[in-house]
Amino acid sequence: MGSGHYFWAIFYFASLCSASLANNAKINFREKEKKVLDQILGAGKYDARIRPSGINGTDGPAIVRINLFVRSIMTISDIKMEYSVQLTFREQWTDERLKFDDIQGRLKYLTLTEANRVWMPDLFFSNEKEGHFHNIIMPNVYIRIFPNGSVLYSIRISLTLACPMNLKLYPLDRQICSLRMASYGWTTNDLVFLWKEGDPVQVVKNLHLPRFTLEKFLTDYCNSKTNTGEYSCLKVDLLFKREFSYYLIQIYIPCCMLVIVSWVSFWLDQGAVPARVSLGVTTLLTMATQTSGINASLPPVSYTKAIDVWTGVCLTFVFGALLEFALVNYASRSDMHKENMKKKRRDLEQASLDAASDLLDTDSNATFAMKPLVRHPGDPMALEKRLQCEVHMQAPKRPNCCKTWLSKFPTRQCSRSKRIDVISRITFPLVFALFNLVYWSTYLFREEEDETF
Incomplete structure (x- = not known):
């Protein structure tokens, strides 16, 4: 029993000693990390105002490689022509003044949270309207310095960027919104931005937008020349397709x-x-309200949009239906006036014929007069009825579909006002169907032809 107690006591003491040595080693390692930071960033040893040298220590421009991770796209506004995006922005460059000993691979990198401790590229977003950093719970930024002098700068930012839109095909359109990054003060002789090789732009999976779909994106360069020199510039073009189902x-x-x-x-x-x-008035007012509501959600532009053509033609059809009733009402009153005039004329002719017949009956007892059962061919009323029958009953020499269809209606319905209604029942739907055919074929094909991405 005594030897066993001694064994466990010795084992416990050895464990305490090893733990103490490990803690001391960690403390010493962190102390070495502090010494390395003081060594490369100490007072009088590093000046953040001077840019790094070029490749292999030459006097050429400093090369800064950029890559982005798009976390979300919040809104795309047609009225303001802008969009909001949240992204993780990363820059990487080499500063040989920051090289240090990695302690046989144990010190992989140094981490900083203050950007003013080292030299930073003067990059800015040229089409930015608003922007802010994220500071909850701590500032979302870090700087890593690697043993070979490579510096990685990463920050999470939210931006509202301008996006000039062409709304000629709205709402069958595609929009290209750009994200432009350029140097503010350093020309290409001192600073050059390049996209990181491989996959410079990444987009979060399952990105959902309310009325758009991100089809694809393209990285490119957009160097600009001014009076003070040429400045390096990078851009990302995002192609958004508008969701038509809404x-x-x-x-x-x-x-x-x-x-x-x-x-x-x-x-x-x-x-x-x-x-x-x-x-007619209700449909016209409803259509006008619908049109004004559509225009309220769009910016005032100087050209005609696809939705303007649609609403304008629909409003014209509704207004045309109201005008058609005005024409029918006028034709109906005109037909009624003509019918009254004909009736008066027939009454006068009938009265004159009756008076003449009475006169013949009382003329001479020797003369036997009797009214004919059938009117004389020269009788005006007989001629009028015969003409009407010829107009409505006589078949044309060449068959006409419209006239044949209209002839199926009773004679009373063959007035001008009724014929206008009958013709409108066919003409309006046919013209509207033809308009739909031309509209959809034109704008759907133009959507494919105008895609220049």
């Missing part, structure tokens, strides 16, 4: 329904003036 449900189908409802007045009786007027 506009189909909210705009196109309701407009079609309003146009079709306005055609109901063609099937109402000509005497139903209040019903036809209220239907």
Whole structure:
């Protein structure tokens, strides 16, 4: 029993000693890291105002490689022509003044949280409207210095960027929004930005936008020349395709329904003036309200958009249906006036014939007169009836589909006002269907042709 107690006591003491040595080694390692930082960034040893040298210590421009990680795209505004994006922005360059001993590979990199301790590229976003850093819970930024002098700068930022849009094909359009990064003060003789090799731009998976879809993106260079020199510039072009299903449900189908409802007045009786007027005015006001609501969500532009063509033609059809009733009402009153005049003329002719017949009956007892059962061919009323029968009953020499279809209606309905309604029932739907065919074929094909991405 005594030897066993001694054994466990010795084992416990050895464990304490090894733990103490490990802690001391860690403390010494962290102390060495502090010494390395003081050695390379100490007072009088590093000046952050001087840019790094070029490749292999030459006097050429400093090379800074850029890569981005797009975390989210919040909003894309058509009215303000801008979009908001949150991204992780990274820069990497080599500063030979920051080389240090990695202690046989144990010290992989040094970490800083203050950007003013080392030289930083003067990059800015040229199409930025607003931007801010993220400081919750701690500032989302770090700087890593590697043993070979390579510096990695990473920060999370949110930006609101300008995005000039061409809305000629709205809402069947695609928009290209750019993210431009350039040097503010260093020319290409001192500083050059390059995209990181491999995959310079990454986008978070399952990126969802309310009314757009990010189809693809392209990295490119956009160096600019001014009076003070040439400045290095990088850009990312993001291609957004507008989701059409929203506009189909909210705009196109309701407009079609309003146009079709306005055609109901063609099937109402000509005497139903209040019903036809209220239907035409209601659909016209509803269509005007729909148009104004659409324009309120878009910026005022000097050119015609695809949605303007659609709403304008739909409004014209609704207004045309209201004008059609005005024409029908005028033709109906004109037909009624003509019918009254004909009736008066027939009454006068009948009265004159009756008076002449009475005169013949009382003429001479020797003369036997009797009214004919059938009117004389020269009788005006007989001629008028015969002409009407020839107009409505005589078949044309060449068959005509429209006339054949119209001849199926009774004679009373063959008035001008009724014929206008009958023709409108066919003409309006056919013209609207033809417009739809031209509209969709034109803008859908133009969408493919105008894609220059």
